[in-house]
Amino acid sequence: MPLRVAAISFLNPAPLLYDFEHEPKATELRSRYDVEYTLPSECARRLLTGEADLGLIPIAALTPELAIIPGCTIASLDEVRSILLLVKNPEGLAAEEALQRVSTIAADAASRSSQAYTHLLFELWNATRPEFEEASADPLAMLEHHDAALLIGDPALFAREHRDAIDTKHADDKLLWLDLARLWRDHTGLPWVAAVWAFRPEALARENIAAAQVIGDLIDSRNAGMANTPALVDEWSPRLGLPRTVVQHYLTRNIHYVLDDECLATIRLFRKLAAENGTLPELGELNILKA
Numbered sequence: 001m002p003l004r005v006a007a008i009s010f011l012n013p014a015p016l017l018y019d020f021e022h023e024p025k026a027t028e029l030r031s032r033y034d035v036e037y038t039l040p041s042e043c044a045r046r047l048l049t050g051e052a053d054l055g056l057i058p059i060a061a062l063t064p065e066l067a068i069i070p071g072c073t074i075a076s077l078d079e080v081r082s083i084l085l086l087v088k089n090p091e092g093l094a095a096e097e098a099l100q101r102v103s104t105i106a107a108d109a110a111s112r113s114s115q116a117y118t119h120l121l122f123e124l125w126n127a128t129r130p131e132f133e134e135a136s137a138d139p140l141a142m143l144e145h146h147d148a149a150l151l152i153g154d155p156a157l158f159a160r161e162h163r164d165a166i167d168t169k170h171a172d173d174k175l176l177w178l179d180l181a182r183l184w185r186d187h188t189g190l191p192w193v194a195a196v197w198a199f200r201p202e203a204l205a206r207e208n209i210a211a212a213q214v215i216g217d218l219i220d221s222r223n224a225g226m227a228n229t230p231a232l233v234d235e236w237s238p239r240l241g242l243p244r245t246v247v248q249h250y251l252t253r254n255i256h257y258v259l260d261d262e263c264l265a266t267i268r269l270f271r272k273l274a275a276e277n278g279t280l281p282e283l284g285e286l287n288i289l290k291a
């Protein structure tokens with residue numbers, strides 16, 4: 001049987017999944033992997049319950065039992081564009097002061113990592129404890145009953161594309177548009193990391209597949225995706241109705257796909273701070289799959 005794979009349905013992982021979607025590799029890979037696309041929180045749920053063997057999952061959902069596949073990530077070295085915190089700021093205060101006034105946040109239910117980053121932002125660096133309520137990704141509905149809205153992925157890209165319309169509706173609120181990756185970088189000097197490929201190691205023996213094969217397939221796919229962004233822009237720009245320049249910039253500048261030492265340092269620091277703060281359970285040493 002092929003490995004059961006839970007992959008994220010947004011634009012941002014498209015380069016990681018390139019070989020799974022394009023020949024010459026797609027047919028061969030179908031014999032080893034059965035890929036289903038869903039939202040990040042659901043990818044995590046499926047991997048944690050064992051409904052999937054391999055998942056592109058939020059780093060907030062990693063557990064000590066899951067092995068991280070080396071090489072691939074969804075991260076950002078500066079602005080990520082698609083992790084947005086919209087904050088009502090009717091008095092037009094500076095960002096730090098406006099954050100102090102936030103007491104309720106509607107948080108995109110598709111997210112695990114960005115929700116936890118937002119907890120750290122408020123609880124560690126802002127010294128406030130706003131209430132979080134999970135909601136579906138609709139900025140206007142989210143802001144109806146909350147002081148701030150956290151959006152991720154494609155809905156965040158759409159919101160940015162329609163920023164003028166959203167700002168007009170909220171003219172009295174004077175919305176602040178904050179990029180969470182940028183805030184994390186400002187506070188820690190490190191890249192912002194959202195997701196990694198994580199694996200249930202027991203699937204190797206069950207499916208008689210070598211760790212090196214899985215790691216190699218995923219790294220080759222990432223490399224093919226990064227080398228073929230023009231093809232991905234051709235596919236995704238009409239699919240999402242976003243300008244080609246935005247998709248191109250997003251895939252080549254906003255998102256960082258290589259799980260390097262700095263990204264690993266981020267995962268360690270993020271999980272340490274989140275454990276100390278009580279936001280997430282302890283993770284301990286990172287369990288990285290060996291080839």
Ligand SMILES: C=C(O[C@@H]1C=C(C(=O)O)C=C[C@H]1O)C(=O)O
Binds near residue numbers: 195
């Ligand atoms: C860059 C992004 O990273 C995402 C954010 C995640 C989260 O908040 O849990 C998980 C996976 C990524 O798809 C994004 O979706 O905008």
